[in-house]
Amino acid sequence: MTTPPRDSLTLTRIRHDEDKEPRYRPLDMGLILRLFAYTRPYSRLRNWLTLSVILRSIQLPLLAWSMGAIINGAISRNSIRGTLWGCIGFAALALFTQITFFFRIRMGQLIGEWVIHDIRLQLFKHLLTMPLGFFNRTKLGRIISRMTSDVEAVRAGVQDVFFVGCVQGGQALVSTLLMLWIDAHLFLVVMIMAPVVWSLNHIFRKRLSEATRAVQESFSRITATLAESVTGIRVTQGFARQSVNADLFHTLVMDHSRYNLDMARASGVYLPLLELSSQAVTAGLMVAGGYLAFRTSEPVAVGALIQFFFLSGVFFAALQSLGALYNQALMSMAGAERVFRLLDQEPEWKDSPAARDLPDMRGRVECRGLTFGYKPGQVVLNNINLIAEPGQTIAIVGHTGSGKTSIINLIAKFYLPVQGEILIDDVSILDIKGDCLHRHMAIIQQQNFLFTGTVMDNIRVGHPAATDEEVKEAARRLDCLDILEALPQGLQSSVGEHGSGLSLGQRQLVCFVRALIADPRILILDEATSSVDTMTEVRIQKALSQLLKGRTCFVIAHRLSTVRHASQVLVLDQGIVVERGTHAELLMKRGHYSNLYRQFARLGLGGRPSSKLPPPAAKSRPD
Ligand SMILES: Nc1ncnc2c1ncn2[C@@H]1O[C@H](COP(=O)(O)OP(=O)(O)OP(=O)(O)O)[C@@H](O)[C@H]1O
C-alpha cells in the first residue's frame, strides 16, 4: 500500500502557482492604441492633459537652464538688479511648473480612473454573457486576477507609465537640445554615458522587481492558505489536522521571510549601485568639463559648464525614471493583453440574430435525440428523447452521476447539446432569446445560491418589482410564511455570505418562494426539497401540487412521493433512459424503478427514499 504524499490534500497544500502567467510583454503599438481608444469619450480631459504634458516637458529643463543663465549672466556681472529680476522670473517659472504639475497629476489620475472604470465594467458585462462552459473551464482565480491585478496593471500603465513617460521623454529631449546648443563636445560625453546608465538601471530595476514579485507571490500563498484553512476549519478540526496544517503554514511563512530577506539583500546591493552609476556620470562630466574649461583654444565658459551640469542632471534623472517606467510598461502590456484577450473571447455560442421572444409561452418541452458531454469525447447523455406537454410533470430519477442535472442544464440552455435539439412550443431553443426563456423558467437547484442581503432581497431576485405583500403572499401560498417569519428579523433577516446565516432547509424555502414569485411557465426542481424536514416537505408538497397546476414541471426528487404523481417518470442510467412510464406502470414493469421502490418499502421508508437508484445488476436496453 502506498502512502499518499503529505501535501496531496487540497486543504492547505502548498501550491507553488501551478500555472504562472507571463509577467512581461514587449511594447505593442496595437495594444497601446487600443487602450488609448478608451480615452476617446474623455477627449477634452485628454487634450488638456496632453497640453500639461508638453508644458511639463519644457518646464524642468527650462528651470535648469535659467539657473545657469542667472549665474552665468547677472551674478557673474555682479548686477544686483539683474539677479533680483532673474530670481523673480525663476520663482514665477517654478510656481507655474508646480501648478502645471498639480493639474498634470490630477488629470492623469482622473483619466486613468475613467478608463479603468470603463474597462472593468465592460469586462464584467462580458463575463456575464459567457455560457456556463466557460466558467467550468476557467479557474475562479484566473477570472479574479483579470478583474484585479491585470486591470490594476493597466491602470498603472495609463496613470503612471504613459503620461509620466511622455513627460520624462519630453524632458530628456528638451534638455538634450539645450545641452547640444550649449556645447556639442560635452554632450558627446553624455551620449557615451547614457546607454550605460540606461542598461544598468534597466537590469537592476528588473532584478528588484523580480524579488518584489517573489515576495508578493509568497504572501498571496499565505493569504490563500489562510482563507482556505478558515473556510475548511470544520474539516481541519473534524479530522484533527491542526498540527499538519500548522506545519504547512509554517513552511509558507518561512518561505515568505526568505523572499523578504532576498529582496532586502537585492535592494541593499542594487540601490547603492544605481546611485553610484549617477555619481560616475557626474565624475565623468567633471573630468571632461574641467578639461574643456581649461584648454587653451575655445575654452568652455564656467557658466555654460554649470548650465550643462544642471541640464545633464535633468537628462539623467529622466533617463533613470524612464528605465523604471519601462519595466512597468512591460507589465502593463502583459496585463492589457490578458484583459483584451478575455474581452475578445467570444462565447462559444450566443443567441442567433434571428432569435425571438415567445411572449405567450405555453410550456411544451420536447427533447429530440439529445447527446451531450461537458468535455469533448465525454458522453454524459446519450440520445435522450422526451415530451412534456404544458402542465405535465416529468420526474427524472437515476443514481448519482447518471445525468439528471445535465438534462436540466440543457433544457435551461446553460449548455448546448452536442447532438439533437430541444423545442419549446415547437420552436428550437436556439431560436428563442435566452432572456425570454429564463423569464419563463424558474429553477431550484441542487446547490442553491443566495446573494448577501436579506431574505426579502433574495426572493425579489425572481421578480424585482414584487411588493412586500406579494412576497408574503407567495410564501403563504407555499405554506412556509410562518417558517420564514420565525427567523430573527423575519423576512428582513440577513442571509449572510452565500446564505450561511440560514439552515440548508431555510435556504431551500427561500429559493422556492423566489422561483414561484417569478410565476414561471416551466418549473425545474432539482432535488429541491432534499434539505427540508419531513413535516415541512409534506406541507410544501401539498402547496406545490396546487402551484404546479398549469405549469410544465421537471422534478428530480430525492423522495419518491413527488415522483408518484408525475405524468411520466424517466429512469436514467449512465446518461441513457432505461425506463419510462408513470409510477404505476413502472411498478408493474418490475424493472429498476420497482426494484428501488420495493427496496425502500422493505426498509420501511415507504415512498420516502432517495431517488438515487443503486446501480442496476444487469444493464437494460436503452429505449
Ligand atoms: N461541470 C462538469 N464538468 C464535467 N463533467 C461534469 C460536470 N458536471 C457533471 N459532470 C459529469 O457528468 C455526469 C452527470 O452529472 P450530473 O450532474 O448530471 O449527475 P446527476 O444525475 O445530477 O447526479 P446527482 O444525483 O449526484 O446530482 C457525471 O459523471 C459528472 O461527473
Ligand SMILES: [Mg+2]
Ligand atoms: Mg444532480
